[in-house]
Amino acid sequence: YPRPGTPAARMKRVPTLTVKQRSRQITGMSEQWQPYKHLVGTTQRVWVTDHAPDGVHLVGHTKSYVQVLVPQGNRIDSLMGKS
Numbered sequence: 001y002p003r004p005g006t007p008a009a010r011m012k013r014v015p016t017l018t019v020k021q022r023s024r025q026i027t028g029m030s031e032q033w034q035p036y037k038h039l040v041g042t043t044q045r046v047w048v049t050d051h052a053p054d055g056v057h058l059v060g061h062t063k064s065y066v067q068v069l070v071p072q073g074n075r076i077d078s079l080m081g082k083s
Helices: 016-032
Strands: 047-053 057-061 069-070
Touching: none
Parallel strands: none
Antiparallel strands: 047 057, 057 069
């Protein structure tokens, strides 16, 4: 429900069925959106900056600041802070 005194509070209510249909539509579209699909399988130079919370990967970023997870392996210290 809209908060009182906001522009949304003055608008006509949309039927619940319409709201649910629109929500499903948007959800379906967002699940199909893959903005970095073109990078999968490519080799990118990555600046490794941190340990991932999962304890299995390092966090790095490409030149265009796309965040990537790099498997830690045995070379953790040799990758940290390097590109």
